[in-house]
Amino acid sequence: MRDFSTNHDGLSLNTATVRKQWPLDRIIEECARREIRAIAPWRDQVAALGIERVAALLRETGIALSGYCRGGFFPAADAAGLRAALADNRRAIDEAKLLGSPCLVLVVGSLPGALSGPPAYYDIARARAEVRDGIAATLEYAKSVGMPLAIEPLHPMQAAERACINTLEQALDLCDELDPQRSGALGVAVDLYHVWWDPKLAAQLVRAGADRLLAYHVCDWLSPTRDLLNDRGMMGDGVIELKKCRGWIEAAGYRGFSEVEIFSEQWWAQPGELVLDTCIARHKSVV
């Protein structure tokens, strides 16, 4: 297992962590100042600044991407919606490519419309089939441009609105189905917040193997958790055994960044400088 205690070369910052404090150019500047070597930006943050400007800032600072957030949301109420989702995922792939991301993270979606009201349908098996078909169609284009797709299983408490892929096993089953030759074009993003509870986590990380482990996200699970979306904890403040889990994923062959992704009203209310400094300190001490 790599030693994280002496530097933070293995740290990446998911830029949602300080999205309420700063726009993306300031985030990149503050990361560069702290020698944070990688970020994972969100499409809305990139769009707000202009993607060419973001690409230029990354070149100037030498900051890499650990992932690009996000594609997905494949299920839809009708054929036009399904087509629109595919078109949007192509655009996300193009953006990820332009920014030099190692993968496009997929939050696959679930019951269509559930994010903003009653869903168009309630059949989660149908949503899962539409996700499978959507990834299959997107994978062709992703392969043609060389942009790996990373399926992110989301916590079961987000199964209605955000993702109907809810365990690492389920994500890997889909990888086996759509990419049986293990081409490297399809894999998973393992976010401990979503999967820490899973009794099959260690075994499924081994099953995934280095070629399917495309991203690794860390934060912590607070006990109690007071909100289903925006109450993630800083590493060390919750119950996840972070070092044990990193041991598992490294034993499975993963050597990439540990990407800190904290959706938290509590941390969004703090000065961005404090958040980044705390991320670095905790990365060394508990990740």
Place this chain on the structure above:
Amino acid sequence: MRDFSTNHDGLSLNTATVRKQWPLDRIIEECARREIRAIAPWRDQVAALGIERVAALLRETGIALSGYCRGGFFPAADAAGLRAALADNRRAIDEAKLLGSPCLVLVVGSLPGALSGPPAYYDIARARAEVRDGIAATLEYAKSVGMPLAIEPLHPMQAAERACINTLEQALDLCDELDPQRSGALGVAVDLYHVWWDPKLAAQLVRAGADRLLAYHVCDWLSPTRDLLNDRGMMGDGVIELKKCRGWIEAAGYRGFSEVEIFSEQWWAQPGELVLDTCIARHKSVV
């Protein structure tokens, strides 16, 4: 699949559903008035009234139990705590027996102390081992008095505090380990609120079979859900495909009650009469 539309003979009421409106004697009286044939009471409600009085009321009204809530919470910080949990589970078994329950429902527990503060330890694998050992020890006594134990997998969002058994598959793996002969003494309580999201639900219900399906709980999953514990929905108000799921469990051989269990600040704020009448109406129309 049984026809629930013409009567509510298949309905049981988990008495937590109206626990803030009424004490248990009033709950039993209101159920009897509505010809609700079964309830699943909680130990604190029974203790408040006196178990002999509860037993007498059940005899007088002819109301049966669909389960008794609850045993479990096996993990502990030390050996004395583990022993205390075993002793408490024996008492729960005795109470369940006295009340004529068909099973004792087990909410197995997880990180010790997490319900009230920082846990005594963070090793969820240790908690799972202590759960296994605790059920194994309890099972001997349960068999001796003829009280089946029903392991209830709880939603992964409750994995830190309440139960480290979080999928039906995990619960059934434990049944296979501790009761390979399928004696009938160990099975599962399937609460749709906890397992509706699981892509393996249908397959695991088949695997369980009639002899391991000891209880079936219904409510609904609200979208959005605003609280991790007390925001369950009335059947029909959320996204769970209730009839499809009942079709699965009946195809697997289950013929018992559908037990309505709604932890909800919203419904606790309503008149108890309205809650019960709504449960009956929804049982007929959407369960």
